[in-house]
Amino acid sequence: xxxxxxxxxxxxxxxxxxxxxxxxxxxxxxxxxxxxxxxxxxxxxxxxxxxxxxxxxxxxxxxxxxxxxxxxxxxxxxxxxxxxxxxxxxxxxxxxxxxxxxxxxxxxxxxxxxxxxxxx
Amino acid sequence: xxxxxxxxxxxxxxxxxxxxxxxxxxxxxxxxxxxxxxxxxxxxxxxxxxxxxxxxxxxxxxxxxxxxxxxxxxxxxxxxxxxxxxxxxxxxxxxxxxxxxxxxxxxxxxxxxxxx
Numbered sequence: 001x002x003x004x005x006x007x008x009x010x011x012x013x014x015x016x017x018x019x020x021x022x023x024x025x026x027x028x029x030x031x032x033x034x035x036x037x038x039x040x041x042x043x044x045x046x047x048x049x050x051x052x053x054x055x056x057x058x059x060x061x062x063x064x065x066x067x068x069x070x071x072x073x074x075x076x077x078x079x080x081x082x083x084x085x086x087x088x089x090x091x092x093x094x095x096x097x098x099x100x101x102x103x104x105x106x107x108x109x110x111x112x113x114x115x116x117x118x119x120x
Numbered sequence: 121x122x123x124x125x126x127x128x129x130x131x132x133x134x135x136x137x138x139x140x141x142x143x144x145x146x147x148x149x150x151x152x153x154x155x156x157x158x159x160x161x162x163x164x165x166x167x168x169x170x171x172x173x174x175x176x177x178x179x180x181x182x183x184x185x186x187x188x189x190x191x192x193x194x195x196x197x198x199x200x201x202x203x204x205x206x207x208x209x210x211x212x213x214x215x216x217x218x219x220x221x222x223x224x225x226x227x228x229x230x231x232x233x234x235x236x
Contacts, residue, residue, distance in 0.1 A: 034223065043211060043226045044165075091163060097222070109224060111165035 003027055004096045006112035013084055014120055021079045021115045023094030029074035030096035034109060035067075038091040050077045084119045091116050122147045124214050126227035133202045134235050140187075141197045141230045143212030151217035154188065154195045155224070160208040168210070171195065173217070199232075207234045 003026040013019050023033055031052050036044040048069050050056045056069035066088075068080040077096075081088055095109040123146045133139035145154070156168040171179045171188050178186050183203075187196045199206055212227040 038163075043228045044224075046223055046225075049223060093163075093165065095165075095224075108167065108170070113162070113164045 002108075002110045004030075004094065004110045004112040006092075006094055006115050008115060009113060010116040010118075012118045012120065015085050016083055018080055018082045019084055019117060021081075021092055021094075021117075023077045023079070023096065023112050025075045025096040025110070028096075028098050030077075030098060031074065032097045033071060033077040034095045034097070035069060035077075035079050036093040036095070038093060038114075040091075044093060047079075081117065084117070086119045089117055089119045122149070122152075122214050122216070122225050124212050124225050124227035126212055126230050128230045129228070130231045130233070132233040132235060133199070135202055135204060137202055138198060138200045139202055139232065141199075141210050141212075141232065143195045143197070143227055145193050145195065145212070145214050147193070147214065149216055149218075153215045153217060154186075155213040155215065156184070156186070156195075156197045157211045157213060157226075158206075158208045159211065159229075160205075165211075169197065202234050204234050204236065207232055 005024045007022045033050045035047045037047050038044050046059050047062045048056045048058045050069045050071040052071045052074050058064045071077040091114050093114045094112045097109050125144045152173045154171045158166045158168050169179050169181045169184050178188050183200045185198045209229045209231050211229045214225045215222050
């Protein structure tokens with residue numbers, strides 16, 4: 001149990017285009033999902049926290065108009081990189097947390113396999 | 121604000137030997153969770169072990185154990201009987217026990233090499 005998927009696993013796009021990355025919790029309902037960015041040989045940096053049915057909370061320094069996050073259902077959150085540029089090339093990872101009561105451990109985040117974005 | 125520090129960018133160990141990875145953190149909270157995550161070359165984050173701050177007993181998961189020193193704000197990971205498959209990046213992480221502010225704060229990571 002507690003499987004999180006991401007799609008696509010890798011994507012190459014031209015500068016100026018938009019790219020959408022999906023994060024799905026396959027066997028549990030995720031009230032909260034998190035989006036991270038990881039540069040080569042660096043740690044994970046939290047970009048935003050996404051709560052189902054409400055606006056995402058962005059970390060300081062993250063442009064919310066550039067990184068659009070939608071969490072329309074309890075099993076799906078999407079990250080759209082708008083007008084992508086080469087500096088947006090990175091590894092994007094999502095994680096999902098279950099609700100406070102019931103189901104699986106409420107205080108654990110389950111990570112997706114990540115999406116490698118390359119902007120030419 | 122909470123911070124997590126991993127002072128060892130790289131470590132190496134011989135197969136079957138024991139290695140300890142260091143982690144220190146800073147927080148003013150009294151209740152929190154600490155984690156060690158493994159990130160192999162596939163880059164899938166894997167939870168290795170978790171420690172609740174209110175528990176004095178150190179967590180253990182098979183070959184993995186921690187030395188949790190709350191007063192010193194130290195949380196080291198010991199890997200016993202190291203295996204080639206243990207080679208990976210290891211991240212220490214902190215999480216508040218407050219459900220409303222429970223984002224993970226990661227350290228910079230330690231790359232572990234395991235030699236046969």
